[in-house]
Amino acid sequence: QQQVKQSPQSLIVQKGGISIINCAYENTAFDYFPWYQQFPGKGPALLIAIRPDVSEKKEGRFTISFNKSAKQFSLHIMDSQPGDSATYFCAAKSPGNQFYFGTGTSLTVIP
Amino acid sequence: KAGVTQTPRYLIKTRGQQVTLSCSPISGHRSVSWYQQTPGQGLQFLFEYFSETQRNKGNFPGRFSGRQFSNSRSEMNVSTLELGDSALYLCASSLATSGGSYEQYFGPGTRLTVT
Numbered sequence: 001q002q003q004v005k006q007s008p009q010s011l012i013v014q015k016g017g018i019s020i021i022n023c024a025y026e027n028t029a030f031d032y033f034p035w036y037q038q039f040p041g042k043g044p045a046l047l048i049a050i051r052p053d054v055s056e057k058k059e060g061r062f063t064i065s066f067n068k069s070a071k072q073f074s075l076h077i078m079d080s081q082p083g084d085s086a087t088y089f090c091a092a093k094s095p096g097n098q099f100y101f102g103t104g105t106s107l108t109v110i111p
Numbered sequence: 112k113a114g115v116t117q118t119p120r121y122l123i124k125t126r127g128q129q130v131t132l133s134c135s136p137i138s139g140h141r142s143v144s145w146y147q148q149t150p151g152q153g154l155q156f157l158f159e160y161f162s163e164t165q166r167n168k169g170n171f172p173g174r175f176s177g178r179q180f181s182n183s184r185s186e187m188n189v190s191t192l193e194l195g196d197s198a199l200y201l202c203a204s205s206l207a208t209s210g211g212s213y214e215q216y217f218g219p220g221t222r223l224t225v226t
Contacts (some may be wrong), residue, residue, distance in 0.1 A: 032213050043115070043217030044154070044199050052130055089154060098167045099144070101154035 003027060004092050008101025013109050019077040021105045023090035030100075032093040035064065035075045037086045038104075044089060053090065064099070080109045113138065115204050115218035123224045129190040132221045136183050136204030142166075143185040144215065145177060148199040157200075160185055161207060189223075197225045 005024045013019045023033075028106040032051060034100045036044035050057045050073065054095040057064045077084055116135045124130050136143050137190075144155040144167075156169035160179035177187040189196055199222050203215040 031185060032216070041219075043203075043219050046214055046216065049214065074146075077176070091154075096167060097142075097159060097207065098156055098169070100156070101146075102155045110179075 002103070003100035004090060004102045006090050006105060008105060009103070011108070012108040013080045013107065015080065015082060015109055015111050017109075019080045019084065019107055019109070020074055021088055021090070021107070022072065022074045023102050024070075024090075025092050025100075027092070027094065028071065029093055029095055030092040033064070033066065033073050034091050034093075035062075036089045036091065038089065039086050047088075049051045069110050077107075080107075082109045082111050085109050113141050115202055115216055117200075117218040117221050119221060120219065121131070121222045121224075123226060124192050125226055126192055126194060130192060130223060131186055131188045132154055132200055132202075134185045134187075134202030134204075134218060135191045136185070136202075137216055138147055139167035140206055141183055142205040142207035142214075143183065144203045144205070145185070145187050146201040146203065147171075149197075155216060156199070157187065157217075191196050194225050197223060199223075 018075045021064050034049035035047045037047045038044040048059045048062045061078045066073045087106050089104050118133045142161045144159040147155045159167040163179045174190045179185045199220040201220045202218045205215045
């Protein structure tokens with residue numbers, strides 16, 4: 001059973017546009033929601049993270065929106081750049097410190 | 112500060128053999144987690160070690176095992192390799208801070224190919 005569902009599987013955005021990736025979870029006990037960026041041949045890199053008592057967190061061009069009642073959270077990449085082309089993973093952490101990852105979104109930003 | 116290092120980076124093994132992968136966490140990090148990444152299954156949690164003790168374990172067969180040393184370095188072992196074990200094995204280290212934060216930093220991974 002997939003604990004965290006991520007969509008879309010792939011995304012193509014024009015340079016300067018907004019990229020939006022969505023995730024949904026079932027376990028209301030999850031207490032930490034990070035997003036990771038992964039380039040080919042590299043390990044995932046922590047991008048931004050949020051706790052469930054916060055509805056939005058912004059770091060530069062990256063914003064997490066969190067909807068606790070809907071059990072959904074999303075990553076918004078503003079002013080998307082070709083260098084943002086990568087695979088993005090959402091994740092959720094249980095109180096026991098176990099992480100569950102989404103299946104990933106391959107983002108391509110067209111110049 | 113040096114990042115998470117994993118050795119070897121690439122490995123080719125034959126079915127039935129066993130393999131040991133190594134991970135050195137960021138200095139000061141006491142938690143090390145291991146993940147298997149495949150195109151079909153994505154990132155799947157294997158186990159987590161904290162202060163030399165296995166604290167969490169994912170849903171993998173007993174052929175997958177690990178340990179952590181007093182300097183926080185960790186190894187994972189896979190015995191009786193199967194073709195389906197071909198994957199990128201990622202190690203992540205963390206301070207495992209309290210208060211709901213748990214920032215994980217991943218290494219570059221070890222690409223294991225089983226033939």
